[in-house]
Amino acid sequence: MPKSSKDALRALCRRRIAVLLTSDSDPSEFENQIVRLVKENLDSGRFARVASARAKHHPLTLAKYVDRVIFHTRYEQARLRALAENNSTEWNRLRDSLYRHACRMTSHFRQGSEAYTEAFDFAQQTCLVILTQRYPSDVSFDAWAITILKNQVLAHYTRSRDVLNQPYPPDSFDTQDSEDGIANSLDEMIADRQSLAPFEKIENQLLLLDAIAQLRSVAQQQVIIWTYLDQLEDAQIKRRLYKSRQDVYNLRWRALARLKKILTKAS
Structure with a gap:
């Protein structure tokens, strides 16, 4: 990214932080974190993928995307800190949540106790993957973790392509007919x-x-x-x-x- 583009990105992040954070907050360290996250998501193509998944009548601008990163970074910071510090309570809570979701997924492929056993294994595997992945901070942590879980399940049962960045979960996990639901901004x-x-x-x-x-x-x-x-x-x-x-x-x-x-x- 050219220096002028980096400067422009930092200026944008600084303006959005000034609007969204309270006046008594020290934004310097937080600003660096937001700039780094947004830059990494731009460079990796993640921003483009997220923007393409948005409804056409609500296009995602870079400024709105920065707001999302700011929001989710603040919202998830306590949990991320606890996970980084290997807090057993937080890791157990995450694993239990993933297990409940995994049970719903494995029930499409297995029955009875086998489905529950494999669901627990998938929850454990997903926790290990999360340890090595960078949370992009542009979606809720739960949504991000569940998508990783789906990736693990599909890789095991169907050998499908990586779905980590796909905007929709596979239809096989939800057999109900889709209906358009237009939400106000x-x-x-x-x-x-x-x-x-x-x-x-x-x-x-x-x-x-x-x-x-x-x-x-x-x-x-x-x-x-x-x-x-x-x-x-x-x-x-x-x-x-x-x-x-x-x-x-x-x-x-x-x-x-x-x-x-x-x-x-x-x-």
Whole structure:
């Protein structure tokens, strides 16, 4: 990357950090981290792949992509630190989560106790892979880890090509018909005084981040992040959660109702 391009990227990251972080935060170290992550994702072609997977009516600009990296880096930093420090509680929590997802996957290929045994092996293997991989910070850590898990399962059962960067999970993992689900952007939600008035009071993503963290379940947190921050279609979200489109709708409705209460109380 030419020096002028590097300088422009750093300037962009600095501007976005200034908007999204609180004024009492020291952004220097964080800025270097964000610049490094975004540059690596640009150089590897990951940004191009993520952008191509977005809905056409919500194109992903570099500035919006930087915002995503900032958000997920802040949101996941405690967990990443714990994993890096070999915190057994955090690793066990991750393995248990992967095991539950793996059970759903292996049930397509195996039956009974054999499916559960292989699911546990896949969860363990995925944890080992995560140790050697760089988290790109442009999607939630759970989504990234589950995609690695799918890669392990497919490599074992079908010898298919690497799906680590594919935008959609394989159809064999979700037999329900796909339906188009067009979600409003977070900007549109904030501007909508009738449906989500409390969002108007969000002046930076840290307040939203704190509110999301207070949601009752991980699934509610994921559906909000994937809908309004990653701006995924409902068809993609239901595949990731292994739920029906109606389940996704219900999860989002309950999560938004809870967010309204949290944000209203915070104000």
